[in-house]
Amino acid sequence: MPKAEVSLKRDRNVSIKTLPPGPSGYLLFTMDRLQSQPLEYLGEMWHRYGDLVRLPVMPGLNIVLSTHPDHAEHILSTHADRYDKSDFFLNAMGAVQGAGLFTSEGEFWRSHRKLAQPAFHQAQLIKLHSVMLSCVQSLIREWEEKPEGEVIDIADEMTRLTLKIVSLTLFSVDISGESDQLRSALVTGIRYVYRRMTAPLSPPLWVPTHQNREFRQAKKTIDRIVLEIIRSRREQPTENVDLLSMLLAAKDEETGEGMSDRELLNEVITLINAGHETTATTLAWTWQLLGTHPEVMAQMQAEIDDVLQGGPPTFDKLPQLQYIRRVFDESLRLCPPGMSLAPRVAKEDDEIGGYRIPKGSILNIATYYTLRHPDFWQDPETFDPDRFLPERVAQRPKSVYMPWGGGPHICIGKNFAVMESMMILSAIAQRFQVKLVSQQPVEIDPRFTLRPKHGVKVTLNKRI
Ligand code: HEM
Numbered sequence: 079m080p081k082a083e084v085s086l087k088r089d090r091n092v093s094i095k096t097l098p099p100g101p102s103g104y105l106l107f108t109m110d111r112l113q114s115q116p117l118e119y120l121g122e123m124w125h126r127y128g129d130l131v132r133l134p135v136m137p138g139l140n141i142v143l144s145t146h147p148d149h150a151e152h153i154l155s156t157h158a159d160r161y162d163k164s165d166f167f168l169n170a171m172g173a174v175q176g177a178g179l180f181t182s183e184g185e186f187w188r189s190h191r192k193l194a195q196p197a198f199h200q201a202q203l204i205k206l207h208s209v210m211l212s213c214v215q216s217l218i219r220e221w222e223e224k225p226e227g228e229v230i231d232i233a234d235e236m237t238r239l240t241l242k243i244v245s246l247t248l249f250s251v252d253i254s255g256e257s258d259q260l261r262s263a264l265v266t267g268i269r270y271v272y273r274r275m276t277a278p279l280s281p282p283l284w285v286p287t288h289q290n291r292e293f294r295q296a297k298k299t300i301d302r303i304v305l306e307i308i309r310s311r312r313e314q315p316t317e318n319v320d321l322l323s324m325l326l327a328a329k330d331e332e333t334g335e336g337m338s339d340r341e342l343l344n345e346v347i348t349l350i351n352a353g354h355e356t357t358a359t360t361l362a363w364t365w366q367l368l369g370t371h372p373e374v375m376a377q378m379q380a381e382i383d384d385v386l387q388g389g390p391p392t393f394d395k396l397p398q399l400q401y402i403r404r405v406f407d408e409s410l411r412l413c414p415p416g417m418s419l420a421p422r423v424a425k426e427d428d429e430i431g432g433y434r435i436p437k438g439s440i441l442n443i444a445t446y447y448t449l450r451h452p453d454f455w456q457d458p459e460t461f462d463p464d465r466f467l468p469e470r471v472a473q474r475p476k477s478v479y480m481p482w483g484g485g486p487h488i489c490i491g492k493n494f495a496v497m498e499s500m501m502i503l504s505a506i507a508q509r510f511q512v513k514l515v516s517q518q519p520v521e522i523d524p525r526f527t528l529r530p531k532h533g534v535k536v537t538l539n540k541r542i
Pocket of ligand 1: 356489
């Protein structure tokens with residue numbers, strides 16, 4: 079290489095580092111494997127090439143798989159200004175959610191995050207706790223009517239319950255019924271988005287294929303129903319304390335402006351989508367893990383009996399249920415509901431871990447692997463709630479545990495999800511012995527959230 083060229087590159091401080099290692103073939107030719115076995119395929123890449131892997135998609139486009147917490151911190155926090163969520167992701171998810179918190183960037187996202195944040199503060203969430211509790215209690219009453227030993231799919235039940243909780247706490251309407259129009263339109267919408275994300279070459283939305291027409295119809299239904307709720311709230315404010323009433327009241331400190339109906343519509347759809355399947359999947363895996371670890375279940379029930387003394391798991395009691403919190407945190411580590419965060423794109427040339435990340439690279443921050451990285455977690459595949467004892471937490475860098483993401487886009491619903499999950503786990507384990515029908519390992523369905531493939535079949539026996 080001529081001398082002048084070397085010094086030019088040094089001056090710009092680019093191109094002197096190498097790209098991350100990775101396979102030489104294009105991903106486009108291994109798409110089948112990536113779609114059918116993403117966890118296995120990406121896991122293999124991680125073990126073969128290390129914590130930063132370049133996966134060429136086609137000439138000029140690379141995905142970079144990132145599995146180390148330091149890299150995630152770089153992308154999400156310390157150098158977040160160099161990365162945005164990718165347009166491909168924003169457009170695909172935006173088809174159903176519009177531009178909401180999960181599907182926007184820049185100034186628009188910042189102002190919405192500021193408006194929505196107060197609704198998720200602990201002080202506001204206390205107001206929602208009685209709604210959450212009564213949803214769990216009504217499910218328990220339903221289960222009590224069932225004959226002892228009847229088999230139920232507790233994964234499906236958790237989806238029904240968390241959908242009921244999110245819709246009632248969001249806009250005081252229960253959409254969890256089997257035949258609810260909004261629920262089925264949302265299911266169609268999310269399925270469509272998933273197909274678009276995994277088959278990027280499918281025809282654009284304006285082409286009148288059966289799937290596109292079905293999606294457009296579903297989206298119309300979602301928008302009509304949610305807009306009706308928003309408009310009737312504006313016209314006739316109610317006494318209801320729910321997230322929608324807080325979002326309606328939220329005003330920008332400087333301009334005094336709130337969100338328009340369209341903006342609220344997008345946020346409502348975002349919160350329904352982001353706020354129930356994630357929690358339901360985590361709870362489904364928690365029941366599976368408790369079923370295969372009866373000693374953990376027994377310790378959990380001893381704590382419940384001791385703290386609650388037969389009463390309900392009200393908000394003030396939750397901080398005392400420290401073992402249940404450890405169970406939940408460990409379950410979320412071992413079985414996070416998502417494999418990766420939303421893909422990020424490098425807005426400029428960058429360097430991570432000594433490797434060059436060219437502008438335009440797509441970063442796949444694969445939290446599923448980060449949360450079982452052997453440099454930070456001893457026996458990472460073992461379910462051990464005591465990893466979350468305060469003294470052991472203090473020994474780990476904070477960024478190592480990142481099921482909620484990190485940096486400015488960190489999950490806004492974290493406190494909501496923790497409060498909800500603690501109530502659900504403690505109220506159900508207080509009332510029932512939950513036993514797995516089979517001790518066989520459960521397969522993961524890697525589409526969208528990492529759900530148990532055939533559900534989690536259990537029997538319920540009343541305890542008290
Ligand atoms: C166990 C339950 C949950 C888990 C594990 C979870 C996880 C996450 C993660 C990892 C992110 C960051 C995504 C990224 O940066 O690409 C996120 C963002 C988000 N979550 Fe959650 N979440 C959960 C429950 C909830 C709930 C209950 C709500 C609302 C009621 C919610 C609303 C959101 C929203 C709106 C965002 C986007 C935030 C932003 O970009 O400003 N999540 N969540």
